[in-house]
Amino acid sequence: MVDSPFTDEILNAPSQRKFSMPVFILFDETTDPIDHVYHIQLKMDLNTENDSLMCKCFPTSLAGPALNWFKNLPRGSVYSFRSLCDRFISQYYGNKRPAKDISSLFIMKQRADERLQAFLTRFNLTKSIVIECHPSTVVQAFILAMTRGTPFHTSLVVNTTKTMDELNERANGFMRLEEEEAANARKTSIISMEEKTKAKIRQK
Structure with a gap:
């Protein structure tokens, strides 16, 4: 004992x-x-x-x-x-994770193949260890880091938010839209593959 x-x-x-x-x-x-x-x-x-x-x-x-x-x-x-x-x-x-300053947010960039949900998670994780950052400054850093021309980026430019809490809430709808588009793309890909398989069978 x-x-x-x-x-x-x-x-x-x-x-x-x-x-x-x-x-x-x-x-x-x-x-x-x-x-x-x-x-x-x-x-x-x-x-x-x-x-x-x-x-x-x-x-x-x-x-x-x-x-x-x-x-x-x-x-x-x-x-x-x-x-x-x-x-x-x-x-x-x-x-202990070393604290970072606000500049670590402004050097972030959304990758070309990175979906909104993945990028938002990565951004929020970095934000959690940033010290002394004003909410509106964090939102501005996120907008600058996003891929330009995406629906959510356009929405934020036209009507921005004051805090990341508001931004996260607004992002939910756009993430669902991305998920639906990805599901439709997978469905289209499967149908295309099936049609190609049937075409090969007919040729044989």
């Missing part, structure tokens, strides 16, 4: 009725520790006020060397979820 790093107060806290353990993304020393803590808080949702429960659930999100790190913490050294997170982030701070 391995001595627990939790204090007796945490270990002896009464269990919570009707609690279902969430499925966590496992941390294996390769991702951002701050993102991982945020992920756990989101998964625990209504249970974030139960400090002992948060502590007990945290180790189930660790794997490999990270789990060994937790097991090697001194006995009784973790007295709260905050103290556990502080130790965890300090241990893996080197994995």
Whole structure:
């Protein structure tokens, strides 16, 4: 048996009725520790006020060397979820994604074969690690990065938005349109192939 790093107060806290353990993304020393803590808080949702429960659930999100790190913490050294997170982030701070400035958004470009959904996801991911950027500036960077002449680009030029939340909401309709056009193109391609196959059979 391995001595627990939790204090007796945490270990002896009464269990919570009707609690279902969430499925966590496992941390294996390769991702951002701050993102991982945020992920756990989101998964625990209504249970974030139960400090002992948060502590007990945290180790189930660790794997490999990270789990060994937790097991090697001194006995009784973790007295709260905050103290556990502080130790965890300090241990893996080197994995933290470096923050970027607004210029990283203005150098982005939508690739020729990149659909709106894929580009929007890539842009939002970069935006999430940009520090101190005004909402309207982010929108302007997105418009400049888009492929010119596409329906969504034209829509934004004619009637722009003030925030990325508004932009993301407006993008939904255009992404559905792209999906429908792609489905129709696949259908047309299949029909064309079938017709060519039938033509070959008739020639034979």
